[in-house]
């Protein structure tokens with residue numbers, strides 16, 4: 001039986017008149033890759049931000065390894081063992097690859113030698129060994145994205161939250177990212193991933209949960225979930241579902 005690493009229990013968030021997330025519950029198993037799906041505006045980023053400490057939930061609990069982290073600040077969530085990447089990657093432009101990676105390490109320890117060693121290892125892991133000294137400003141968009149991923153990993157997380165990691169990537173870059181995510185999971189890190197590119201989600205996820213208008217509408221094995229009428233309706237509308245009946 002898989003152990004649960006993250007257990008989200010009934011979280012909600014309202015922005016003025018918009019109920020962005022409503023009574024959302026789901027869990028991530030240890031060693032699992034869970035895909036978070038849903039049409040634009042479904043509440044995925046809001047849910048992410050409540051888990052990562054960027055937004056305080058109006059209701060509910062976020063249990064990480066059994067402890068409620070809801071409402072903790074991002075720095076404390078990171079220290080607890082959760083790292084995240086952002087939709088828009090913003091490395092420190094005038095720092096080089098190793099220096100950017102080292103920034104992540106300071107979340108865990110003040111030991112510069114250990115941080116540097118991990119950053120060097122990470123540059124190789126990302127396939128950026130030859131760009132160690134390159135300034136982030138001079139990297140391609142995809143390399144900046146990988147760098148952001150590496151910076152998150154340098155915080156030594158046990159759960160990684162990834163937001164749209166292949167947006168704007170070429171097919172071969174997307175393939176490279178999929179491989180990296182698999183290797184991250186093989187290192188024992190659980191992954192919660194938001195991604196619009198279906199091919200990526202379907203090939204990576206052990207399980208997916210689907211949101212629509214802030215509510216969970218499906219949770220299960222990817223192939224089965226994407227064929228559910230409720231999910232098809234959320235993505236393509238009622239007429240599409242009726243035309244297939």
Ligand SMILES: Nc1ncnc2c1ncn2[C@@H]1O[C@H](COP(=O)(O)OP(=O)(O)OP(=O)(O)O)[C@@H](O)[C@H]1O
Nearest residue numbers: 015018019020038039040041042043044045046047
């Ligand atoms: N800070 C905010 N203030 C007001 N409304 C917000 C705020 N953040 C999100 N919303 C609204 O909450 C709803 C959910 O947005 P959210 O960004 O979480 O969806 P999403 O599923 O991540 O969408 P996308 O796939 O387009 O990134 C939307 O209606 C959005 O307009």
